[in-house]
Amino acid sequence: MISFENVTKSYKGGTLAIRDMSLDIDKGEFVFLVGSSGSGKTTFIRLLLREEAPTQGRILVAGRDIANLSHWRIPYLRRNIGCVFQDFRLLPNKNVFENVAFALEVIGRPKHVIASQVPQILDLVGLSKKRESLPGELSGGEQQRVAVARAFVNRPLILLADEPTGNLDPATSQGIMRLLERINKTGTTVVIATHDSGIVDQMRRRVVELDHGTLVRDQARGVYGYGT
Amino acid sequence: MPVSLDYVARETASNLWRNRLMTIAAVLTVAVSLSLVGSSLLLQQGVAHATAMWQHGVSVEVFLKPSVSNSQRASIQGQLRQLPYVESCLYRSKQYDYNEAKHLLTPDESQALTVATTPASYRCVLNNPSQAQAIAKQFDGYPGVRNVASPTQSIRNMESVTKILRWVFLALAVILLLSASVLILNTIRLAIFARRREVSVMKLVGATNWFIRLPFMFEGVIQGLLGAVVAAAVVVVLHLVLDALGNSKTTTILYQMRVSTHEVVGTSLVVLLVGVLIGSVGSAFGIRRFLDT
Numbered sequence: 001m002i003s004f005e006n007v008t009k010s011y012k013g014g015t016l017a018i019r020d021m022s023l024d025i026d027k028g029e030f031v032f033l034v035g036s037s038g039s040g041k042t043t044f045i046r047l048l049l050r051e052e053a054p055t056q057g058r059i060l061v062a063g064r065d066i067a068n069l070s071h072w073r074i075p076y077l078r079r080n081i082g083c084v085f086q087d088f089r090l091l092p093n094k095n096v097f098e099n100v101a102f103a104l105e106v107i108g109r110p111k112h113v114i115a116s117q118v119p120q121i122l123d124l125v126g127l128s129k130k131r132e133s134l135p136g137e138l139s140g141g142e143q144q145r146v147a148v149a150r151a152f153v154n155r156p157l158i159l160l161a162d163e164p165t166g167n168l169d170p171a172t173s174q175g176i177m178r179l180l181e182r183i184n185k186t187g188t189t190v191v192i193a194t195h196d197s198g199i200v201d202q203m204r205r206r207v208v209e210l211d212h213g214t215l216v217r218d219q220a221r222g223v224y225g226y227g228t
Numbered sequence: 229m230p231v232s233l234d235y236v237a238r239e240t241a242s243n244l245w246r247n248r249l250m251t252i253a254a255v256l257t258v259a260v261s262l263s264l265v266g267s268s269l270l271l272q273q274g275v276a277h278a279t280a281m282w283q284h285g286v287s288v289e290v291f292l293k294p295s296v297s298n299s300q301r302a303s304i305q306g307q308l309r310q311l312p313y314v315e316s317c318l319y320r321s322k323q324y325d326y327n328e329a330k331h332l333l334t335p336d337e338s339q340a341l342t343v344a345t346t347p348a349s350y351r352c353v354l355n356n357p358s359q360a361q362a363i364a365k366q367f368d369g370y371p372g373v374r375n376v377a378s379p380t381q382s383i384r385n386m387e388s389v390t391k392i393l394r395w396v397f398l399a400l401a402v403i404l405l406l407s408a409s410v411l412i413l414n415t416i417r418l419a420i421f422a423r424r425r426e427v428s429v430m431k432l433v434g435a436t437n438w439f440i441r442l443p444f445m446f447e448g449v450i451q452g453l454l455g456a457v458v459a460a461a462v463v464v465v466l467h468l469v470l471d472a473l474g475n476s477k478t479t480t481i482l483y484q485m486r487v488s489t490h491e492v493v494g495t496s497l498v499v500l501l502v503g504v505l506i507g508s509v510g511s512a513f514g515i516r517r518f519l520d521t
Contacts, residue, residue, distance in 0.1 A: 071437075078432065078433065150433070154433070
């Protein structure tokens with residue numbers, strides 16, 4: 001599903017964010033991407049979303065090389081990749097339903113599709129009763145659920161999450177993780193960049209560790225740190 | 229990808245309303261700037277009219293010696309009539325010129341005048357005022373001619389003044405247009421900057437660039453159009469005021485500067501077109517940096 005082949009990404013200032021990285025993630029996998037701040041996790045996600053182009057190497061998403069994707073195709077790539085962030089990135093002046101519907105609206109889905117899919121996904125994330133609320137009226141955990149709903153409403157092949165629990169307490173974080181697991185069970189590939197050791201240790205999923213842009217560990221059923 | 233009209237219309241309307249302070253700022257900027265541009269254009273046309281009127285009214289006076297013989301007079305008249313740039317010539321007798329001089333001069337100055345010593349004259353209207361000097365040259369020293377009075381210098385001065393005026397107004401219009409464009413562009417960019425969050429979410433979920441751009445461009449068009457309508461109204465009102473002032477005093481320059489309805493409509497159309505263009509191009513340009521990935 002996702003394949004990095006000797007990918008290097010350096011920024012203009014000369015910073016080397018990703019160094020000769022090769023990695024394969026299969027369809028339906030659930031992967032934690034760990035590493036300290038500045039290890040290249042965010043660059044990894046930006047490369048996948050094609051917000052950045054790699055300096056060297058190939059990145060294949062669903063068999064297509066996205067490194068030299070023409071500009072106008074980029075939006076179509078992003079339709080296949082849902083994305084969740086630490087800061088939720090909801091639109092404060094739209095309510096829950098509108099925030100989720102927005103994702104379908106802007107890719108030109110017809111009204112009847114929106115009317116049937118949005119309630120369905122709100123049901124999945126457990127926010128059916130709060131569909132009229134504005135993001136400011138919700139707790140952090142609820143806001144992140146809206147963000148997950150928005151990322152998944154289009155049924156993307158891949159769901160990326162960049163520190164999805166960074167702003168949440170442990171109990172709420174677990175709730176989000178359970179939600180992401182459920183989404184993973186539908187066959188969606190899930191990649192989570194995090195330094196929340198608690199959830200990584202608890203879930204024992206594949207762990208990919210980056211250090212200063214280099215892949216230093218790729219472990220099935222791994223934990224956050226070395227040992228145990 | 230088809231962009232649904234319904235979506236664009238809804239999005240544009242709600243954006244305009246949600247950012248109404250910005251909308252008002254943009255509309256006012258367009259209105260003020262384009263009012264000045266339109267007014268400059270109108271004045272520029274007015275000055276062109278005044279110049280044409282002055283040029284049309286230029287006349288040359290050929291004064292005859294009191295002692296002029298009938299054959300000399302006939303010869304002068306014949307020659308004047310032959311000149312291609314002379315529209316018409318009128319003969320004024322000694323008596324007529326004497327009366328006119330008495331009318332124009334103060335009693336002190338006209339005391340020494342008698343009918344017998346006043347020169348008779350030909351008053352010629354030219355269709356090409358720049359030829360006034362040629363006539364003066366041709367008839368100066370001609371048998372029976374006392375002197376030729378041509379308003380050469382004053383015409384030259386007037387022509388250069390109006391030429392400068394027209395350029396000044398045109399330059400003013402261009403400079404105002406440029407500054408208006410920059411102002412409008414800046415306002416639109418501010419409006420987009422205020423909504424960069426929304427744009428980033430749209431990009432994130434895979435909206436195409438045109439999908440993101442179109443509502444903004446529509447917004448720009450509407451803002452530009454609204455501002456331009458106000459500006460066009462200002463141009464029309466300015467025209468009406470100047471027209472009313474000019475018509476009440478037919479001797480003033482305002483009377484000569486009157487422009488036709490046709491020209492006012494043309495100027496207003498230019499203003500409207502520029503408004504729409506600035507609005508759409510400005511917003512497309514303003515959003516560019518938020519779309520580049």
